[in-house]
Amino acid sequence: MSKHSADRSQSATNSTLRHGWWRDAVIYQIYPRSFADSNADGMGDLEGIRARLGYLRDLGVDAVWLSPFYASPQADAGYDVADYRTVDPMFGSLRDADALVRRSHELGLRVIVDLVPNHSSDKHDWFRRALEEGPGSPMRERYWFRDGRGRDGELPPNDWESVFGGSAWSRVPDGQWYLHLFAAEQPDFNWEHPAVADEFRTVLRFWLDIGVDGFRVDVAHGLVKAHGLPDVGSTDQVSMLGNKPMPFFDQEGVHEIYRGWRRILEEYSGDRVLVAEAWTPSLERTALYVRPDEMHQAFNFQYLTTYWDAAELREIIDLSLGSMRPVGATTTWVLSNHDVTRHTTRYANPPGLGVQLRTAGEVELGFRRARAASLLMLALPGSAYVYQGEELGLPDVVDLPDEARQDPSFFRADGQEGFRDGCRVPLPWTVDGPSYGFGAGAGWLPQPSDWGKFSVQAQLGAPGSTLELYRTALRIRKEHPALGAGDSVQWLESPAGVLAFRRLAGPREAFVCTANTTGAPVRVPAEGEVLLTSDGSGIDVADGLAEIPADVTVWWTQR
Template sequence: MTSQSAADIRPLDESAELLVDDPTWWRQAAVYQIYPRSFADASGDGIGDLRGITSRVPYLRDLGVDAVWLSPFYPSALADGGYDVDDYRDVDPRIGTLEDFDELSSVLHAAGLRLIVDLVPNHTGSGHAWFQEALAAGRGSRARERYIFREGRGEHGELPPADWESIFGGPAWTRVEDGQWYLHLFATEQPDLNWADREVHEDFLTTLRFWSDRGVDGFRVDVAHALAKDLGEELPSAAELQAMPQDGRHPLWDRDEVHEIYAEWRRVFEEYSPPRTAVAEAWVGSAERRARYASPQGLGQAFNFDLLEADFDAADYRRIVTENLAQSAQTGSSSTWVFSNHDVVRHATRYGLPPRAGRPGKQGADWVAAGGPDEGIDRELGLRRARAATLFELALPGSAYLYQGEELGLHEVAEIPDDQRQDPAFLRTTPETRSDDGLGRDGCRVPLPWARGGASFGFGEGGSHLPQPSWFADFSVEAESDDPTSTLEMYRRALHLRRELHGAETLTWDDALSDGEVLVFERTGGWVCATNFGDEEVPLPAGEVLVASGELGGSEDAAGGARVLPGATTVWLRR
């Protein structure tokens, strides 16, 4: 890979330069999520690194995104893919150095791109200096107050304080050598911090300033709804905990006082010019609850996962968009839209599955039941729907969060041997208990294919830390860059147009053309998006075709557009 420096990188265009100077850049930004270990490997050790990302900044610039979000790159034992952080103010030596980070930040900014980093404040890694100090210090120590330690139940404290189960399966409490137990809502190696402790607050304020001073423009806040906890003296049972409403008073999730933490963070963000921003990963019960995280007094944005969880259905899409835009208008935030990330089955695969039809759980469960991507899944239809959904998403007001590889139309990788899987969501469960987590999250974290061939399809000279399937060759950047009909070229065209076309953060539904399985809406300046969610072709609205997710049918009319919109297809038009 060729290294890059800031001097080598030209901005994409004038709009990119303007974006860097805009304090509200995040409101309608296209943000590209990078899972660092799986993006590009410059060192050749099989693990992606910061210098690998820097070498690919021209690709990101030419793709047309506005910002890059880095998943954790901090020192970590990798019990949970880097979300078990051992030091919040350093870089994992397998991924690079602080100097490598500074160079990446400089090169991204020179290209007109913003930089967002992941922050994991609910828990540390078990290798964190604080947790190691807590283990050594023993009962009643100041060090243990930073975490949530409890005495066990039973005659000798041999039972956990409660029968809670962790998100990744197994008990949520682990006993230490002196007999006390600590809480970990996720993996055993991810002890929960005690946010009632003032030192925890102060340390994270230091971390926010540390990265902001190094040029970070914003933060993605992991498990933002779990920081504030109130366990009381008597812990509820797992059944009682499950039955409690998440109305701001739940012992663990989405407590009202969590927003006092983010108000404090906001004051730090405002110390910078332009102010730093943040987006919350907050799985909460309603749009109203989510809006509190996205307020101007808090983090500024919160992920809206409604489209990610929806079927490819016109009525569902319209309801979700209408409700979220109304909520954004009320709160002063901007909407966020996302279909894929590092935690879910890629949407090209999800959309090739039978509809969820309101059933609970993730579509990964159906994927496992189907036996993987070649049984029970229509791969071609899934990709057509994914392309149509993405073009619909990119036309919406608000921010679009894209996950690495979706611009290539990548499907989930199922063919990973059990002994090579790394995700605790797989390792800590059994086939009988995997209904929600499927085969784990490794399938969307397989290193990207950059070239048609080679030991790792151009990812790096030393192979890849997760096995890549042979079909990656046809989905590589090299293969798709030569094909004007490829998913990559569709993303490039749409992202460039999006910069030119977006205006006011509103849309108008065209009810005369939106009928049954077709949705049509207009943005400022006569820019129209039309999506056919059905199987049968429909007449295409009049206008100049700007970009389409698939081939349009019929003869062209006088305005330059095609007259037929096939099923599972989106088109942008200019009237």
């Protein structure tokens, strides 16, 4: 590259870093199966989403992210894709997808769609042909087919384990084995084959031409495998995921793929974005995915897995901001998603139990902490993701009967806990009805009998409700000049168990967030005018000191 070209490229990068919409966006994750059902079949769909977009505009989010709605046998809730250019009939049609994107844009909402490039469905045409054509065929080279070990090839090619439990290899009738880091119905693509890269470049352009504003990339850390597919040497690999280097995750070769994708997105107007789901051993490794010529955002899973504890939170906030600062990236905060127990329930339980739980814990305590944690997250510099129903204070449904569960990892031994269905139960929109307004009949997962009290109808306009807390917080976040994008906080002196930081908007205006993570009230300096409290209460101030109740976050403004 010439010096002139390099200077021009750097100038464009700096401009994007300063002005990119994603740097302070609040993005709402929609799990299509469970958002809204328009045709009474018990399954959420694209038309149901389109009809509810006004709710999201009024909530105050900037964009929506849709989990997969592509053609799929649904072995893993759509993350087993059979055709990347077709909408599964259970969700609607391409015409519905186009209408959803258009309506979102009319309402000022951007649309991010899920992309699943690590693996396909075993019903994908390529994989079906690979099975038919047999060993040595060109189509098998697009996946990881290998001969087995042992006298008769009866052992898997290596010791890799599936994230969902058991071996990561399955044997086909002709004796070869194929790799699947997740369910057996999800064979991994071989990204060393040029046809795979060509296919996904085409898929990107297909959806960009429809008008989507970006892609959340599923298993972004998994596309490239270590040369030779070496053994891990451990029989407890699932516990190592996200903590230790693994030969099938976070390999250096993934970054060249995303540099190529970034160039495609930059062919289009409107600041299209790439978002990495990358479970890495460290935030420094995560930062590599959001260098200026790669992706725009990467989920901060280290923050998601941090417990409601002031010292731990301060450490991870500092580490997060410090890791992203050298690459000029925004930090992307998240508390819940479709793969983990809702933080309302996680915080109701003791620390150290993981992110998939089957116990309700102390329900009221979890509810209180979740509201406080949400205000803390929305006060931090950067972008934030809100998982559907989080704004309603929904708990996880921990008592689903086993016969109702559909999470594939629930049915495999020694993998993820398999309790992801609990955070995927259909949303309640009304206080009563056969599915609390989700649809005209029962939803695909059973809803609790008290679901109506969490509904939009019950909370909309109700003082002190979680929905109104989120609506107010998102409005303040947009209006206050110190909130949104940034890469640092100014920590304030505070008692043990309390987080307090200031964010500056200029010499005469600032914002302060104070979070009491203890189980008792604390007295702290009053930091100005109270904007919002997570419990909806007033704050008692005397002699310049304010009493913050247990497990409460307070927003202040200083002028």
